[in-house]
Amino acid sequence: MPNLRLRFLSYSIMVYMLMAFAWWALLLFTKNRDAFHAKRELMQIGMVAEGRVRSKAEFEQMAEYQSLAKKYKRQEYMIFGEAMVFVLTLLAGIWFINQGYQKEVRANQQRRNFLLSITHELKSPIASIRLVLETLLRRKELPRDKSEQLTNSALRENERLHELVENLLLSAKLESAYQPFFEEINLAELVKDNIAKIAERHPSARIVFDVANGFPMVKMDKQGMISIVSNLLENAVKYANDRPDIEIRLRHKDGQVTMDFADNGTGIPDKEKKRIFEKFYRIGSEETRQTKGTGLGLFIVEQVVKAHNGSIQVIDNQPKGTIFRLTIEDKR
Ligand code: ADP
Numbered sequence: 001m002p003n004l005r006l007r008f009l010s011y012s013i014m015v016y017m018l019m020a021f022a023w024w025a026l027l028l029f030t031k032n033r034d035a036f037h038a039k040r041e042l043m044q045i046g047m048v049a050e051g052r053v054r055s056k057a058e059f060e061q062m063a064e065y066q067s068l069a070k071k072y073k074r075q076e077y078m079i080f081g082e083a084m085v086f087v088l089t090l091l092a093g094i095w096f097i098n099q100g101y102q103k104e105v106r107a108n109q110q111r112r113n114f115l116l117s118i119t120h121e122l123k124s125p126i127a128s129i130r131l132v133l134e135t136l137l138r139r140k141e142l143p144r145d146k147s148e149q150l151t152n153s154a155l156r157e158n159e160r161l162h163e164l165v166e167n168l169l170l171s172a173k174l175e176s177a178y179q180p181f182f183e184e185i186n187l188a189e190l191v192k193d194n195i196a197k198i199a200e201r202h203p204s205a206r207i208v209f210d211v212a213n214g215f216p217m218v219k220m221d222k223q224g225m226i227s228i229v230s231n232l233l234e235n236a237v238k239y240a241n242d243r244p245d246i247e248i249r250l251r252h253k254d255g256q257v258t259m260d261f262a263d264n265g266t267g268i269p270d271k272e273k274k275r276i277f278e279k280f281y282r283i284g285s286e287e288t289r290q291t292k293g294t295g296l297g298l299f300i301v302e303q304v305v306k307a308h309n310g311s312i313q314v315i316d317n318q319p320k321g322t323i324f325r326l327t328i329e330d331k332r
Pocket residue numbers: 231235236239240263265266267268276281282283284292293294295296297298299322
């Protein structure tokens with residue numbers, strides 16, 4: 001509310017300024033015209049008295065009058081030009097203020113959404129783990145396979161919590177203190193490990209890994225790469241419809257690594273393709289959204305890719321879904 005009042009106040013001031021300026025410009029116009037007419041009459045009377053001209057037509061042919069008229073026209077153009085510059089500057093100012101305001105409103109909304117979703121994201125695995133532990137405690141004679149099943153589900157929830165905390169820490173670090181540590185890593189293995197983790201959590205997902213035999217060692221930030229791969233894979237599964245069909249392609253050429261993460265999910269509308277990389281940004285509204293998330297994943301992915309002098313493209317997959325194409329420099 002105070003924001004709205006402030007906005008109303010600034011617009012009122014600007015409208016007042018515009019109106020005041022229009023009035024001043026009009027006044028200047030009329031004063032200039034009056035001064036011109038007065039000078040012109042004086043000049044004409046003087047010339048008639050001296051006997052240099054007899055009619056108005058003759059007077060208007062005189063060089064003195066011509067120069068006076070020219071000066072008047074010039075002043076008129078000047079006033080008009082100045083007025084235009086002023087109005088345009090003021091309009092540009094209003095536009096910038098409005099843009100800034102809209103941005104602020106969006107950022108606030110995203111921060112609120114983030115808080116809502118993070119609370120939910122933290123609470124649900126904690127509650128699940130607690131439930132498992134309570135069950136194990138209460139029912140000591142549980143069959144071995146049942147207790148193993150429960151323990152595994154608690155471990156999966158724990159893993160989710162761990163990834164969430166990693167994302168939170170990394171996104172906070174990315175703002176200021178992130179320094180990639182470049183080391184020789186086996187990227188193909190790293191991707192394979194992540195696929196195995198996701199496959200365990202989502203047994204219905206079909207995940208194909210397309211990589212040539214003997215994919216070389218590369219020099220990259222290992223932690224950063226793990227974040228990229230796990231976030232993109234997690235999204236590919238999360239935003240798929242019922243049966244995720246995912247393909248990851250890994251290539252190495254001319255000191256560059258390209259990684260494609262292709263899914264058969266909901267797809268991303270063109271107008272959202274840029275915004276999804278903003279911190280806390282999630283498509284749609286918090287009320288209607290079905291999926292869990294914080295809006296940090298793609299922000300992290302883009303920042304880490306940038307720290308590797310890389311780029312990222314969002315391409316529509318056929319017949320549906322999305323391909324995230326990463327091009328990353330191998331620092332070797
Ligand atoms: P989160 O998944 O936590 O919401 P992200 O930053 O990872 O945050 O993603 C931002 C938004 O981009 C998501 O909310 C989702 O709407 C959209 N998105 C990301 N990946 C995909 C995908 N593979 N398919 C469709 N939409 C996606």
